[in-house]
Amino acid sequence: MNETVFVIPLWADLLAVGLGGVQGAMFASGFQGQRRLDLLGVAIMGLLLGMGGGLIRDLMIGVPPATLQSNWYLVTASGAALVGMLLAEVLHRVNTVIVVLDAVVIGMFGAFGTSKALVLGLPAVPAIFIGVCAAVGGSILRDVIMGLPVAIMHVGSLYAVAAGVGCATVAVAASFGAPMVPAAIAGIVVTAVIRVLAVIFDLSLPEQRRLHRRKVAAETGTITIVKPPAAE
Amino acid sequence: MNETVFVIPLWADLLAVGLGGVQGAMFASGFQGQRRLDLLGVAIMGLLLGMGGGLIRDLMIGVPPATLQSNWYLVTASGAALVGMLLAEVLHRVNTVIVVLDAVVIGMFGAFGTSKALVLGLPAVPAIFIGVCAAVGGSILRDVIMGLPVAIMHVGSLYAVAAGVGCATVAVAASFGAPMVPAAIAGIVVTAVIRVLAVIFDLSLPEQRRLHRRKVAAETGTITIVKPPAAE
Amino acid sequence: MNETVFVIPLWADLLAVGLGGVQGAMFASGFQGQRRLDLLGVAIMGLLLGMGGGLIRDLMIGVPPATLQSNWYLVTASGAALVGMLLAEVLHRVNTVIVVLDAVVIGMFGAFGTSKALVLGLPAVPAIFIGVCAAVGGSILRDVIMGLPVAIMHVGSLYAVAAGVGCATVAVAASFGAPMVPAAIAGIVVTAVIRVLAVIFDLSLPEQRRLHRRKVAAETGTITIVKPPAAE
Numbered sequence: 001m002n003e004t005v006f007v008i009p010l011w012a013d014l015l016a017v018g019l020g021g022v023q024g025a026m027f028a029s030g031f032q033g034q035r036r037l038d039l040l041g042v043a044i045m046g047l048l049l050g051m052g053g054g055l056i057r058d059l060m061i062g063v064p065p066a067t068l069q070s071n072w073y074l075v076t077a078s079g080a081a082l083v084g085m086l087l088a089e090v091l092h093r094v095n096t097v098i099v100v101l102d103a104v105v106i107g108m109f110g111a112f113g114t115s116k117a118l119v120l121g122l123p124a125v126p127a128i129f130i131g132v133c134a135a136v137g138g139s140i141l142r143d144v145i146m147g148l149p150v151a152i153m154h155v156g157s158l159y160a161v162a163a164g165v166g167c168a169t170v171a172v173a174a175s176f177g178a179p180m181v182p183a184a185i186a187g188i189v190v191t192a193v194i195r196v197l198a199v200i201f202d203l204s205l206p207e208q209r210r211l212h213r214r215k216v217a218a219e220t221g222t223i224t225i226v227k228p229p230a231a232e
Numbered sequence: 233m234n235e236t237v238f239v240i241p242l243w244a245d246l247l248a249v250g251l252g253g254v255q256g257a258m259f260a261s262g263f264q265g266q267r268r269l270d271l272l273g274v275a276i277m278g279l280l281l282g283m284g285g286g287l288i289r290d291l292m293i294g295v296p297p298a299t300l301q302s303n304w305y306l307v308t309a310s311g312a313a314l315v316g317m318l319l320a321e322v323l324h325r326v327n328t329v330i331v332v333l334d335a336v337v338i339g340m341f342g343a344f345g346t347s348k349a350l351v352l353g354l355p356a357v358p359a360i361f362i363g364v365c366a367a368v369g370g371s372i373l374r375d376v377i378m379g380l381p382v383a384i385m386h387v388g389s390l391y392a393v394a395a396g397v398g399c400a401t402v403a404v405a406a407s408f409g410a411p412m413v414p415a416a417i418a419g420i421v422v423t424a425v426i427r428v429l430a431v432i433f434d435l436s437l438p439e440q441r442r443l444h445r446r447k448v449a450a451e452t453g454t455i456t457i458v459k460p461p462a463a464e
Numbered sequence: 465m466n467e468t469v470f471v472i473p474l475w476a477d478l479l480a481v482g483l484g485g486v487q488g489a490m491f492a493s494g495f496q497g498q499r500r501l502d503l504l505g506v507a508i509m510g511l512l513l514g515m516g517g518g519l520i521r522d523l524m525i526g527v528p529p530a531t532l533q534s535n536w537y538l539v540t541a542s543g544a545a546l547v548g549m550l551l552a553e554v555l556h557r558v559n560t561v562i563v564v565l566d567a568v569v570i571g572m573f574g575a576f577g578t579s580k581a582l583v584l585g586l587p588a589v590p591a592i593f594i595g596v597c598a599a600v601g602g603s604i605l606r607d608v609i610m611g612l613p614v615a616i617m618h619v620g621s622l623y624a625v626a627a628g629v630g631c632a633t634v635a636v637a638a639s640f641g642a643p644m645v646p647a648a649i650a651g652i653v654v655t656a657v658i659r660v661l662a663v664i665f666d667l668s669l670p671e672q673r674r675l676h677r678r679k680v681a682a683e684t685g686t687i688t689i690v691k692p693p694a695a696e
Contacts, residue, residue, distance in 0.1 A: 044384075055292070060519070060529060062532075064293065064294025065292060068292055068349075068354060070355060071355045071356065074361050075357060117532075122533070123534060125538045126532035126533070126535065126537075129538050130532065140609065144609070145382050145385060146385065149611050269617070276616075291523060296526025296527075297526060300526075300581075300593070301587075303589035303590065305590075306589045307589060377604065379614065
């Protein structure tokens, strides 16, 4: 674990976990009415989005999950979720904050995932893959546990693509001998910029399409099953 | 693995796995009509509830799953599931049995999870978290694989809270230097008592609310999608 | 990892991964209309079916995932998925190809899973269990992430039973001192033959029943919730 701590400073790791926790709370605040989540539900959402990506990363690398080696990760993720809950109404009004927060968080989880995999000796392609899984894994866990359609499969590719390009940046920089810290920062910036530009320039409209589809579903009150595939 | 065997005697571990297997079978027997599960389906439910929690615990701790290091776990879980299937009709009539069984099982999985994490050197907060995940993990796996709403998110917090208080009891006792065996027993008792009291005194009515919601859904025949969250 | 490479030659492992990737693409091509998957979605399906089983196997054994130790697995699975996508229309017309492909793939994943578990010292029962999980694990991941009913729970037991008998063949042969390579080949053949015979002789009609149920669901446009189980 020494190399890992060397690569990802604890404060940076906790920052990503905390921002993920805030996101989880904001997601939870979107549930209204009968399915309104209680305090524990909000905390669980915070844990899933704050720690889920790192957990998936470490399982895939094959090391004990770093987020469970210290008390701080759980305290940070659940604390951030409860703070995020209190701020949710304010934050929802500032759409720019949400978009940038989201872009930075997937950038951080992706870059940390790829960096850690590379430092532990994995080849470039799996290292990039692990970074992407770390970036989107928390939201997959969230959707599966909440019984929602998995966003990454339906929202549009640009989410995962932004993470992938950022993680590839880290891997390429590392292969040219760049130190890990600037390589990771470059990866975060690349992912965040692609993601923010995609939202600004409406590339493939991932958010809108997703909201639209869900609104339609909410109106009709049903989930339409897809045409059955012809083969297993 | 030596310390683990030292902490959790094999018979106690297998008892928890077997009781979980019985629960799985009783759950499976609730499926009637078109979705009635066959023998293999019953066995799978038994494996998920009997071994799922331990599997999640060991993945989170980062050790090879104890339930797969010996032939006994799989034999016990699937055997208990088939016995449970035969007894399901009788057991369902004795509601007290179900409630107490359920309370003891989550207590055991929680206490064993936290004990094992502590013995392997994890700090208190992650150790408690791992215990809670071990206690409720089997039912999460079950719900996800059966395509049901994840009970722990909708039934009410008291389920996870009972597990959490029991696991915290283990961690606090251990931090005061108590030996692991009495600490674990204390944790099991605390969780089971909280859970049983909650059902007796109707605290937050977790079972009824859950059954009610599912009945409503069964009548209308649809799953209503929640209002879409405004943010990722 | 040396023993593993010794047991499962890289080309055989990549063949299984590649065939799984093709299956993923053919599955993805079944989604039409609004839920039609884009290129990335097809690649994700290929990764899930090509690498999901091996990932689950290695997590259960407690070793770092072999599919992430080399660049080849990810390249093979996603490449095969894209090739499979181009060939999907042709392949769908040749039903025999689909059935045999499917039978051979579950045979390979099952036999490799059991072989690897045995070589790494696990007892026979968990080794067989891990083989079955490796054989069906990719399709479970696929169904959970796509929000579909988990096929293995609803299609009929014969799928898992075929994998189980093949994996047991490997374990029994190994316990009689047979070398791993012929034992694994025997396991693959047993699984594939059972599966193909089951389809030919219409045993329990797993495909038809599954397709029928999904067609009904597609017509009514709703998911019907099962009768609520009476116990947790």
